[in-house]
Amino acid sequence: MTDLVIRPLVAGEEPLFDSMPDPLPQLRQVAYADGIAGGGYRPETTWVALRAGRVVGRAAWLLPPGAVGAPWLDRFDLDAEPEVGAALLRAAHEALDGPGLYYAAMPAHWRRRPEVLAVMEAPMAAARLAGLVERGERLRCSWTGTPLPATSGRYAFRPAAGPTEINALVARIAEPDVLTGAEIARAVGGVDLATDPLAWLPGSAGDWRVAEAAGEPVGLVGTAGDACYPLVVYLGLLDEAVRGELLAEAVRMLADGGAREVIADVDAHRVAVLAELERTGFRQLRTRVVFAPATEGPSVAEGTPASTDQQG
Template identity: 65%
Template sequence: MGAALLRAAHEDLGGPKIYYAALPAYWRRQPQVRAVAEAPMAAARLAGLVERGERLRSTWTGGSLPTPSGRFSFRSAASAAEIDSLVARVAEPEILTGVETARVVAGVDLARDPLAWLAGPVENWRVALDGGNPVGIAGTVADACFPMIAYRGLLDEPANGGTGQSGTARYGAARGDLLADAVGVLAAGGAYEVVADVDAYRVTVVAELERTGFRRIRSRVVFAPA
């Protein structure tokens, strides 16, 4: 029945579409929940869709933020041109919240052209600096359905001091410090909750969210046409 409904819906929409199976947090660890979840997922497969990944939503609801490493300074972005320039140096953003909505509603790739969707002041963007040189950028949104970290990415390592052990360690610190700075800016503006979405395979980012005080609240498994 589920597969037939999906096929009918796809026919009405002009062809197979992406389908998201909404699931509780940590559903894979709970046999009873996993058994229930298998029904809609099996229906998606029978309708000709293929599993393409999993997206996790986490939320910060207050509490102390981690003490920064002290290696970096932070400032607001100076202009839209600076944001575009820094985004162009991020190979793959690690946090993208609302990427699906941006794509469906406006045809925008949030990873490549975030300002086409995030139309707020450029001051909402935070730049992490290492000795005056940008190493990361985060886009915060305070006035959406939830305050959120809409975008966070680290600049390509070769442009900022190499890919060796010291560079990797520095990048790990930048990842956490930039996240805490962005959350702190939203909290200082009155946010009581901050949302962030991340792909499940990014285990380092998921761990950093947890260290910053985020707690996972849902999962969405992505199914796409084969």
């Protein structure tokens, strides 16, 4: 690697990042130039590896303006051996006060797609060589107008009475099914979306629905119609049997407000939740494998930055 140059960009060099062809053009993400314009990407937190003046590795850390957390590695592409990528990451980590989270974004069903595996094998191997370990996987799913399942009539749905009721129900739900944008909530606002969603979703109680059976609450869902995309932000259950109908109620509420697409994030290991999303008409858009420094515990995978769009 004697001919290798590894360094951060300097102001005005932003086009150098885009001189490397996008290896996964089918992955929906914000262009680097737009990220620079929005302030989430910055030249000093963007690093490149060059051979003979050609970019063979690039890494961009993201931190939206006003965020309280540390930047995370949001874009990492490699057209070289993993050792080059590891050298790039180590140099950047040293300059950025140590390693942080890396969200390896890929199209959906990546394990069954040889063309995606061929692209991601080197950067993921480089991350491991640089001391990062896998801590989980998050799936982003999208509903785009598929007819919703009919309701059984077993449940009633009503707007939440207010913050007190929402917080009381959240406190009873140990592990929410859906947490969309949890990564951004944690990194930007320092908020744990699973335990304090109202700190991140400060809309009206009308954005929340309570599911009841025989007059007793059995589930809670919170939505956001005016975020980066219409979102099912929070879905938590006191009775798993209500999952499908409460999810459909959330989508119906957003669609009635004009949404043509609804986004929901789920941990890949939540097989039953994913199956219900698919029955409701959601389809997987992308996956994000979470890497973290080896010294950090597995909790960092909970709420992984929601997206390369710097919001969702």
